[in-house]
Amino acid sequence: MERESMEFDVVVVGAGVTGLAAACRLMQKAQEQEQELTVCVVEKGSEVGAHILSGAVMETRALDELFPDWKERDAPITCEVTAEDTLLLLNDSKGVKLPGFAVPKPMHNKGNYIVSLANVTRWLAEQAEALGVEVFPGFPASEILYHEDGSVKGVATGDMGIGADGEPKDSYTPGMELHAKYTLFTEGVRGHLGKQLLNAFALDQGKDPQHYAIGIKELWDIDPAKSKPGLVVHGSGWPLSDGASGGFFLYHDENNQVEVGLIVDLNYSNPWLSPFDEFQRFKHHPEIRQYLEGGTRVSYGARAITKGGLNCLPKMTLPGAFVLGCNAGTLNFAKIKGIHTGMKSGMLAAEVIADALKAGDEGGKDLTQYDDAFKASWLYDELYRGRNFGPAMHKFGTFLGGTFNFVDQNIFGGKIPLTLHDTHKDHEMLKPAAEARKIEYPKPDGKLSFDKLSSVYLSNATHEEDQPCHLRLTDPELPIRENLPKYAEPAQRYCPAGVYEVVEDANGPRFQINFSNCVHCKTCDIKDPAQNITWVTPEGGGGPVYPNM
Template sequence: MERESMEFDVVIVGAGPSGLATACRLAQMAQEKEQELMICVVEKGSEVGAHILSGAVFEPRAMDELFPDWKEKGAPLNTPVTGDDIYLLNSESNGIKLPGFAPPKTMHNEGNYIVSMGNICRWLAEQAEQLGVEIFPGFPAQEVLYNEDGSVGGVITGDMGLDVDGNPKDSYMPGMELKAKYTVFAEGCRGHLGKELTAKFNLSDGKSPQHYGIGFKEIWDIDPQKHQPGLVVHTAGWPLDKETGGGGYLYHAENNQVFVGIIIDLNYKNPHLSPFDEFQRYKHHPKISQYLEGGKRVSYGARAIAKGGLNSLVKMTMPGAVMVGCDAGTLNFAKIKGNHTAMKSGMIAAETIFAALAGGDEGGKDLVAYEESFKNSWVYEELYSTRNFGPAMHKFGTFWGGVFNTVDQNFFNGKLPVNFKDESLDHDQLKLASESPVINYPKPDNKLSFDKLSSVFLSNTNHEEEQPCHLKLADKDIPIKVNLQKYGEPAQLYCPAGVYEVEKTEEGDKFIINAQNCIHCKTCDIKDPSQNITWVTPEGTGGPNYPNM
């Protein structure tokens, strides 16, 4: 197929915090050195921020470096943290508030801000465009473009106007080749091109497998009498059982709103567990419902997070490309934060690429200098000091793992001479349905808890129905013949958007994919026990349209 092409010095895939920080830093350096640099950012969402979902308590360290005058420039960091409440929920009605010395110090949030990362990304995009960066929302990077020598040479954006069988419709428009001397992959957790590149260039050799959680978030308008701007609430324990890791949060943001959610580790064992319904139960706990009762839910979303930390961090460079942020796994799960580390990883990538291009580099090389710069940065120091956090929780459980982490962080600054590792695979942890207790979830009351479809409605998710399905099955028979028989087909439960169903027909059970419901969380790509589902980009602008998540 003949495609139009455009040439750039640097193409960046993804307009999240890591991709936009990369673009801004590159453009800043080009401006400082009076060097012309063609920089392009492609974003699959309908606009910058449309697909951004994060808690989020934001540590401004990287922002301080990137834009020291961010306050004067109007960055949307408006709600400083005023307090940290951490609870151990020991039942559906009881909870113990932990004293300040008990949790790991990584959970403390002095100097941080409660923010909408969607709005921060919109602001970063404005700064990038003012610096001369070209940003193309609604253009998903569908394929990696390789040079003849096998190095990465850019990306190909997705074709538009194909029918369900992949045939061109009247509105057909082929994707474009965006060629680059260097390409930066900043797709976020479980990026589908990052997954391809990791396999092709063996980027995870010698590393522990990546570990994941699914994070839920809702925004609520609450009674001003109950609103405490800047209050951060974190919880451990109920509703999750002892075999299921994770924890909940509730952040008091600006404008009488709270952000409430839960993160559930995707190495859970019971195939009857529904992460969505665990979240709905969570909101009924008195420590949480006291803020939500009488309020109104205004937004909903979910997204997988990469929580393996340093042990699972892939090699971040390959010929012609660099992988940054959650695509590579830079999130610091001990802090439950990844935006500052993602931004810094992108800034280091920008400085490395600029130094190469300024020195006459024509592209296509493996920028090994990046690894050295990364290891000499505060990001590496931070990830190294928390390297045992996740493995300790998996090894000893939530309580004793928490005790170890408190001792390690609070008394030894993460320097205890031990290196725990978790070599298990998240998708390989499910027990058989017949050997697992069935969980009977209460029906939603439509006041604090809700069903999936009404929740998906609040995510403003939309896909053109007449297009190829972007959820690819390697074997169409596995969902019924294997997953249903062994695990009750857990895709019906682990998907937070009602994408997957098993329908009983006269001919037998039938596996249904409601791809138009997909909110791009990537959980199916991660948790499917047969690793039979691959998530790829749909047509441009498809997916959620989050207003200020």
């Protein structure tokens, strides 16, 4: 069966805040310039917001520009930050609270809001549709289409009804080709199409290698007597050790809920480290337990974070397309925020495209005028001021790195006259297991800490079982042949969903992939030391379904 095709002016891949902000701004510009534009957004989740997970504390700067009347439009952004604690956990029972003046200025959250990013994206999709954007959830873009001259022509959505053996089933339906003058790749962190474009067009040439973290989050209903709506708690230190870095958050939302999470930088060196288990024991610390004890865990999820910042930011334009938001790495790590920066990157692209099309552009060009718009924007200024934050933490550690960042941010305003670089690749940082301290994690108590499978259950992750595995091994024998003897096969531990197992049977150890557990965090694609795992889109609608994460 041949694929049918549809023509649009702009196709947006991914219904996150970046893509939806871009779509909305495109239609606004079309109205302002009295032009007609056709814009389509495709989303791999079963519904808009199903795959969206973030802390999240939101700065509304970009939203204020996009919809100045967002409050009147009943945006789900109502819990303003009222108080902040920044903690340094010294061990499993002690912690110190840092005074406000000792915290780098970008980490202060006055005027920001605690939100469910999944709900914010659902609201943005409603605004986009009201402006005339077509939004199609459950249709993952699985292939990039090219013109004969090599420029991007659009994307094709994935075929439906392919069996695990690779053969069409009775329910087979071919994907749809979506052709566009310009295609925006806003897939989020480590988008599999964005990854292909970075390589094919050498977009990151001359840049520091990109850096990532994994963020693991739970939503809890807590005792109303312990609820402090608007309280933001950030911190670092215990339980991470052996040079592993990262931090934690606990946000008091409305309706007696808290959002708690641990972020682990994926440049860690100990292959025995399990981010999931570090998170579970972290919740037992008295500073965190005081809020969670007696509460009920409601939801669970995990997501990689692109955190390299300006030094790692690739060229975001290419012939016929843009790579934007977290797919490129626009998160401001100094603020630990990427919502407003991702939105702004999409809005800038929308304005450049709308102006080009108004001037008679037929598409397929490399709209490098975006670079000028980007460098003239507050987005560039923010990322420039935060360029040293991550490299300082990686080079100098929590204490010295924190001191450097205090001086850089609070005294020099992010414009200290030097730029630090981190040229190590995250996947190359693991030590051999024999040279690392083996970590014994406590068993979960079922009250504050839990196992992976019960956690995955709360993510609502489901996949059609009879389909090809979407976690592709370049060399199927490598995990047992090389990763197991050298690194004790770390996929068993860095995956937060129990996807990867080493199973012993009569023929010896066997590498097993339980792809139906996958929560689409992309950590395996990033951290595998041999870069042997490639994450691709599964059949449409598969993956987690986050209600309000």
